[in-house]
Amino acid sequence: MSKKKTVKVELTRRDFLVIAGTAVGSVAAAQVLTTGPLSPFGSLKQDQLETGESVHEGTSSPYHWGMVIDLDKCIGCEYCLRACTATNDVEPERTWNIVVEEKNSAGNTFYFSRPCLHCQDAPCVEVCPVKATYVRDDGLVIMDYTRCIGCRYCEVACPYDARKFNWEERTDENIYAPTWGTPEVERRPRGVIEKCTFCVHRIDRGLEQGLIPGEARESTPACVNICPVEARVFGNLKDPESTVSKIIAESATFRLREELGTEPSVYYIPPKEGL
Amino acid sequence: MATLASERKQFITPGLISWLMMIGILLTIGLVSAFEVFTKGLIITNMTDLVPWGLWITVDLSSIALGAGAFTLSAVVYLLGLKRFVPIVRLAVFVGFIGYTSALLTLVMDIGRPDRFWHPWVYWNVHSVLWEITWCITLYLTIMVMEFAPVIFEAPFFDRWPWLRKVGHFLHVITPAFALLGLGVSLLHQSSLGATYGIVKSRPIWFKPSMPIMFILSAVSVGPSLTMAVAFLLEWVGGKRLIEHSILRTIAKASGFGLLAYAYLKFWDLAAVTYYGQTPAVNAALHLLSTQTPYNFGFWVGEIIIGILLPVVFFLHPRFNKRPAFLVLGAFMAIAGVIMNRWNVTVSGLTVPLSYSPGTQYVLPAGQYFPSLAEWGVVVGIIGYALLMLTLGVKFLPLFNKEEQHHA
Numbered sequence: 001m002s003k004k005k006t007v008k009v010e011l012t013r014r015d016f017l018v019i020a021g022t023a024v025g026s027v028a029a030a031q032v033l034t035t036g037p038l039s040p041f042g043s044l045k046q047d048q049l050e051t052g053e054s055v056h057e058g059t060s061s062p063y064h065w066g067m068v069i070d071l072d073k074c075i076g077c078e079y080c081l082r083a084c085t086a087t088n089d090v091e092p093e094r095t096w097n098i099v100v101e102e103k104n105s106a107g108n109t110f111y112f113s114r115p116c117l118h119c120q121d122a123p124c125v126e127v128c129p130v131k132a133t134y135v136r137d138d139g140l141v142i143m144d145y146t147r148c149i150g151c152r153y154c155e156v157a158c159p160y161d162a163r164k165f166n167w168e169e170r171t172d173e174n175i176y177a178p179t180w181g182t183p184e185v186e187r188r189p190r191g192v193i194e195k196c197t198f199c200v201h202r203i204d205r206g207l208e209q210g211l212i213p214g215e216a217r218e219s220t221p222a223c224v225n226i227c228p229v230e231a232r233v234f235g236n237l238k239d240p241e242s243t244v245s246k247i248i249a250e251s252a253t254f255r256l257r258e259e260l261g262t263e264p265s266v267y268y269i270p271p272k273e274g275l
Numbered sequence: 276m277a278t279l280a281s282e283r284k285q286f287i288t289p290g291l292i293s294w295l296m297m298i299g300i301l302l303t304i305g306l307v308s309a310f311e312v313f314t315k316g317l318i319i320t321n322m323t324d325l326v327p328w329g330l331w332i333t334v335d336l337s338s339i340a341l342g343a344g345a346f347t348l349s350a351v352v353y354l355l356g357l358k359r360f361v362p363i364v365r366l367a368v369f370v371g372f373i374g375y376t377s378a379l380l381t382l383v384m385d386i387g388r389p390d391r392f393w394h395p396w397v398y399w400n401v402h403s404v405l406w407e408i409t410w411c412i413t414l415y416l417t418i419m420v421m422e423f424a425p426v427i428f429e430a431p432f433f434d435r436w437p438w439l440r441k442v443g444h445f446l447h448v449i450t451p452a453f454a455l456l457g458l459g460v461s462l463l464h465q466s467s468l469g470a471t472y473g474i475v476k477s478r479p480i481w482f483k484p485s486m487p488i489m490f491i492l493s494a495v496s497v498g499p500s501l502t503m504a505v506a507f508l509l510e511w512v513g514g515k516r517l518i519e520h521s522i523l524r525t526i527a528k529a530s531g532f533g534l535l536a537y538a539y540l541k542f543w544d545l546a547a548v549t550y551y552g553q554t555p556a557v558n559a560a561l562h563l564l565s566t567q568t569p570y571n572f573g574f575w576v577g578e579i580i581i582g583i584l585l586p587v588v589f590f591l592h593p594r595f596n597k598r599p600a601f602l603v604l605g606a607f608m609a610i611a612g613v614i615m616n617r618w619n620v621t622v623s624g625l626t627v628p629l630s631y632s633p634g635t636q637y638v639l640p641a642g643q644y645f646p647s648l649a650e651w652g653v654v655v656g657i658i659g660y661a662l663l664m665l666t667l668g669v670k671f672l673p674l675f676n677k678e679e680q681h682h683a
Contacts, residue, residue: 071633094324102634112634123477129406130394149394150317150387152327153405159477160631161639165327165387168318190316191387256631260476268633275633 061137065198065213066237066265067224068247069113072272073231076101076111079180080223080232084115086181087199087222089174094164096196097223110271113232115223116141116162116196117256117264124154124163133193139237139265140200148192155193159257160264163195181222198234214242237265298663305656308649312384321647325639326625330646331385334654336468336617338374338381338661339412340490341610343498345371345419346454346461348526353454362518363526365426365674367502372419373664375412377657384653404467404474411464415457421446422453429673466491472620477631479556480564481624485544492540493616496533497609499526500590504606507599509669517675520599527602531590534609538583560627567641568626573619582612 033039081097090096099113118141119125125133125141132148135141155163169190177183185201188194199221206212206219213219214235224234235244244267247253253267311319322329348367352360383389395409427433428443446453466487472478473486503526506518548557564570589595589605596602628639646654668674 100632100637102632103636104634110634112632112637114631123475126402127405127474128400129403129409130391130398131400132394132398147391147394147398148388149391151385151405152387153403153471155324155327156625157475157477159629161324161629164324165317167320167322168316193387254633256633257477270633 059137061139062236062238063137063213064139064237064265065118065203066139066235066244066267067115067198067221068233068244068253068267068269070231070233070269071110071112072269073229074099074111074113075229075231077228079226079228080113080115082176082180083222083226084196086174086176086179087184088197089177089183089185089187090194091164091170091172092175096162096164096194098161104271104273104275106273108271108273114160114162114256115198115221115266117160117262117266118198120263120265121261123157123159123260123262127153127157129153138203140198140203141195142197142200143192143194145188145192145194150191150193152193159260159262163193165193166190180226212236214244294666298659298666301655301659302663304652305654305659308652308656309384311649312653313389317387319647319649321644321650323642323644325628326622326642326644328385328621328625329644330618330650330654331381332621333614333618334381334657335378335385336490336621337610337614338377338657339468340465340494340613340617341498341501342371342374342378343461343465343494344500344502345374345498346415346457347495347499348502349422349450349454350458353451354458360522360526362675363502363506363522365423366506366518367499368419368423369426369668369672369674370502370505370665371498372416372423373661373668375416375419376664377661379412379416380660381653381657404470408464408467408471411460411467415460415464418453418457418460422450422457426672426674430671432671462491465494472624475624477629478624478627479554479560480548480627481620483544483548485540485547486620489537489540489544492533492537493613496530496537497606497613500530500586500606500609503527503530504603504610505665507603513669523599523602524596527590527596527605530606530609531587534583534587534590538579538587541579541583556630559630563627563641564623568623570619570623573615573623577615578612578619581608582615583609586612 076099078099081095081099084090084097085092085095088096097113097115099111102110102112104110118135118139120135120139122133122135122141125135128134129151130147130149132144133141133154134144150165152165155165166188167190170187174183184199185197202219202221203213206216209219211219214224214233217225220234221232224232233243233247235242237245237248239245240249247269248267251269253269255264255267258264320329344367348360348364351357352364383392386392395406396413400406425443425447428439433439469487469490472481473483476482503523506523510517549561561570586605586609589601589608595605622644626642626644628641630638632638
């Protein structure tokens, strides 16, 4: 009864070429996007997913400077804070190191101290709009005071409160010098961010003189040298024979907020009775 | 000549003089505060290492969001082809220009080294959202100048340089290209401003993927309503109709629907953060904010009721949509809501202390922040600048050229 409608599909050569081209193009694009350097997942290296190792482990430098802080040994004397403040001419109100009293879950006191953790995947480095802070090949997170514009985004982004801003031109006296050390670096100008450097000037000068940072006192951070109970140990994490590497290999250590993936270079040994 | 003189007489009225005097006072307050900040440093602000961002960042974010009318209405006219809105594009772009320059002025005050403001253009960190924002804002400001140049060249002052008119005409012809570029760049940075907060993984109430989308949605819905309100206000002050009310009403309606979409997203964001996806860190943060700060009041009253619900009713309900007073009131409420939101995001996020301690005892104190006199002073100055620009623009630029309608 009803008329039959026939649907004709016309496929011209041009249509065919367009369809074929789109298909080939999609496959190529998929290939590039999933495996190529443009892939959004390119930064997730397979080995990183498997072992949790830092992306930066493969840098050319033979060094990765790191620290172990033994919370079981620390007595909370604040010598590290004072030596650091004297040596790096830091404002006593805004110290680079902090030392605080804490309680573990058993209710017993232990002391917690914190320098800059020199993260290998540092949030502060990622957010800086001018690359005024960067991770060096040897793992140190360094500030370029001549480039910083003082936007304080790094201070906002650092998960560990390690960064401090120069709110004014400083006129304060270095109250810890000369008892705890003498200033070895210039004061930072008004309007820039500063933070713990692991005493980079000592490390660089020491290496020039053929010294081993972490072993020779002249090329070791001031906080490590002054610690009366050897709660802080410094050295090359890439050298399996260094003291830090051996301690990390032998003892149970943890890093602060490891779940953020920041890959800090500072390892902590918990108090014997646990945290 | 005689007519010109009489026009000039009309031009300077007692009302205008007192208006300009008020602007002068605002600008003086701003300049004195800015001088203080430049000589003494940011120490005279109430920002600290615990709360390093405050009122100025809030003003930055808000004025950029409120400038969003420029790209939205340009795109509506030149890309969607809705020529009906042509008469308001100039005003929208001009208001946007004022918003963006206000933001840049505030930013220069806020950074510790204003002398290095140009560094992001030279030293690139392509991973930084702030770097991307700086670039986008600069680019977009340039685009707005290009888009607006033909209007400036129309002023009688430029009669003596006919070639400028030709340049202006050329720029006018290629306006759709600017609109397209402007749309792209604006969509990028308006949302990246939210990402500035959204990517910070150590701050529990910031770290979420909805941040950039909420920022752009609020900007796109509230920005055009500011242009709408400015058009009404200018009409009331000048006593003559500048833009057809039907156009302004449609803009209000669009803003209303935009705000509804924003509210919808905010609802699911709230549900995800406080109910489905709650984490101990977010719970602790929200608990601290609700017990120690007026965060909840700011959120529910400032952002939701004043910022969204009331404007939505005023913009969409026929009873209010027909009455300009309610549209202007609604626009100002929505603007207040956006400012409240940007403040709540910035300051509350920083008030919650970082938690990285291995033990149970030590936590950083909750950040305390209320802007200092100098910070308020600078903001007052910025408002003075915006009002001065608007006044000058209205007086000297053909913002409401009737010819434009035939032209397009």
